[in-house]
Amino acid sequence: MTLNDDGGYGGESHRGHGTGQTRTRLPDGESDVYGSGRRSRAGMSSRNLVTIVGVVVLLIAAIAFANRGGSGGESTSSDSAKDADAQPTAPTGTKPVNGKTGGIASGFAKTEQGAQSAAANYAVALGSEQMFKVSSRHQVVDAVYAPDAAAKLKGPQDKAYSAAFLQRLGLDTTGNAPKGKTFISRTIPVGTKVEQFKGGTAKVSVWYTGLIGMAGTGSKDPVRTDWKTWTFDLSWTGGDWKVVADSQKDGPAPVSGDVPASGAEEMSKAVEEFGGFTYAR
Structure with missing residues (x-):
């Protein structure tokens, strides 16, 4: 699927009413006219940390999933046995004859x-x-x-x-x-x-x-x-x-x-x- 861009990030101006000022939404990490630059950088750092942690968790999960069949652990054997019972027509991989x-x-x-x-x-x-x-x-x-x-x-x-x-x-x-x-x-x-x-x-x-x-x-x-x-x-x-x-x-x-x-x-x-x-x- 393709995600549509609604123009919500950067470049879009919002004019305040009755103040005579123009408020501009800038990309994260840059200060706006109200002097909120430090808070933006702090927010960016926390978001980056969350993103990094999330990527690490997903990576660990992916590695564990990929290695599931090769460890030969007790829980893996049990799961395999259950799958075999649930799928009686699945091939065994054993050669029939010589x-x-x-x-x-x-x-x-x-x-x-x-x-x-x-x-x-x-x-x-x-x-x-x-x-x-x-x-x-x-x-x-x-x-x-x-x-x-x-x-x-x-x-x-x-x-x-x-x-x-x-x-x-x-x-x-x-x-x-x-x-x-x-x-x-x-x-x-x-x-x-x-x-x-x-x-x-x-x-x-x-x-x-x-x-x-x-x-x-x-x-x-x-x-x-x-x-x-x-x-x-x-x-x-x-x-x-x-x-x-x-x-x-x-x-x-x-x-x-x-x-x-x-x-x-x-x-x-x-x-x-x-x-x-x-x-x-």
Whole structure:
């Protein structure tokens, strides 16, 4: 904001009535015609002292505020703990894993954070283009699901990803896009929530937005977005979290923005140039 100058400081004359004298308001530190110069200087000194003290107090407060997070004191730790409790979806800053299995993050910790990280990364894998080709789909399923669940799931999934289904998406029978077009399928987690957690089992929901469609001139299925919540039942199996069951529901979905849709070439280029992430709690 801008403060307006109302001309109240210096330079403004005030004429007394009936005295024949003119009283002039001068800047602080200079005497006027009534001989009040000493009082003005004293007033200036006291005001300067108050100003200096005020600046020092503010400076000390600013330094204390800036150093609050680095002291590691008892009161700071307590405040941080309270903030963490009040913001359950805040990131911890802890890396989720160091390894990968078939290109998918693996080796998650047997904690609530580990379960949330596993669910987020498994949602990304299960929502990727790999799911539209038989060989890569089986690799994803084996890496994400518990062995018993994976064995039961492959057959029904192969039927679901039928030639007719792939054709509706513009893909050939092996899941490949036509020449000159780019098929896009991505899951982007927005947040995770622990529904249940007890020892070696966990139920975690992943709120995500997704991209799916065919980018390219003449595409009958342009890339679009959706919003869903994917809930995973996880089991601690073989030293890692594995999916034993999962379900999805629509939303929560925000109001659509006013950003105009990009052209086919720009969208295809973005998919090729922008890689994905390993997601952590």
